[in-house]
Amino acid sequence: MNIFYIIGRRGRYRSCRFFGIARTNASTLRDRLDVSTALFRGGWWPWLSVMATNVAIAAIAAGLIRFVGLGSFLLVQLPTILLAGSIGVWLFYVQHQFEMTFWAHEGEWTFQEAALHGSSHYDLPGILRWFTANIGVHHVHHLSSRIPYYRLRRALRDHHELGGVNRLTLLQSLRCVRLVLWDEDQCRLVSFQRVRLPERAETLPVPLTRRLPLQSRGAAVVGGTDLNVNTIVETKLSLRAPR
Numbered sequence: 080m081n082i083f084y085i086i087g088r089r090g091r092y093r094s095c096r097f098f099g100i101a102r103t104n105a106s107t108l109r110d111r112l113d114v115s116t117a118l119f120r121g122g123w124w125p126w127l128s129v130m131a132t133n134v135a136i137a138a139i140a141a142g143l144i145r146f147v148g149l150g151s152f153l154l155v156q157l158p159t160i161l162l163a164g165s166i167g168v169w170l171f172y173v174q175h176q177f178e179m180t181f182w183a184h185e186g187e188w189t190f191q192e193a194a195l196h197g198s199s200h201y202d203l204p205g206i207l208r209w210f211t212a213n214i215g216v217h218h219v220h221h222l223s224s225r226i227p228y229y230r231l232r233r234a235l236r237d238h239h240e241l242g243g244v245n246r247l248t249l250l251q252s253l254r255c256v257r258l259v260l261w262d263e264d265q266c267r268l269v270s271f272q273r274v275r276l277p278e279r280a281e282t283l284p285v286p287l288t289r290r291l292p293l294q295s296r297g298a299a300v301v302g303g304t305d306l307n308v309n310t311i312v313e314t315k316l317s318l319r320a321p322r
Contacts, residue, residue: 166211173252174199174217178267179245194221199245201252208232218244 111133144152181188181196201215208215216231219241226234235242247255258268 173201173255177247177255178258180268182261195244199247201247
């Protein structure tokens with residue numbers, strides 16, 4: 080097959096995936112017009128609420144277009160939507176698609192293990208943490224989703240062991256783009272190059288929690304320490320937003 084054809088297909092795929100095109104389509108069209116939400120999942124009331132929001136957005140957009148013109152409106156809105164979509168796709172990607180993530184078959188996982196090890200701790204610089212509302216503390220968010228964003232950093236301060244679980248820096252996260260295949264033997268994501276050239280690949284140990292019986296993983300799920308994540312969840316009651 081022509082190498083330029085392959086590169087072109089990969090380029091188009093990655094452009095759609097990482098530069099907001101796919102996310103923009105999902106957030107502006109698919110999720111806002113999906114009737115299956117009403118028919119099979121949330122019922123008609125959530126769907127009608129979304130439709131009401133759509134009408135309000137359309138009214139605001141029509142008003143802006145009337146005052147500033149279609150060209151000026153699109154010149155501001157399209158780059159903003161694409162940029163926001165790209166950032167959203169990237170954050171979601173590195174929060175779940177990293178080397179030591181957790182994938183398991185049915186009956187081979189626990190909630191705590193999947194929450195902590197299936198999500199990364201994206202340790203961003205302070206200004207980016209502020210702009211993204213601490214969503215980088217994603218493993219704690221999955222462990223207890225009722226903790227509001229402004230208390231996620233406190234959860235890390237109260238339980239230092241959580242800070243080192245699946246920690247990714249901004250520079251380290253760039254390497255995640257190559258990770259596309261799941262290695263069942265070593266329980267990690269790998270690149271195509273690792274599969275094509277296995278003799279160059281380093282054999283790494285299977286993560287600790289995968290080597291323990293399922294019933295013993297609750298206490299060892301955090302970096303092999305004796306910190307029990309069930310206790311962590313209980314102590315998070317004071318961190319949750321008031322009802």
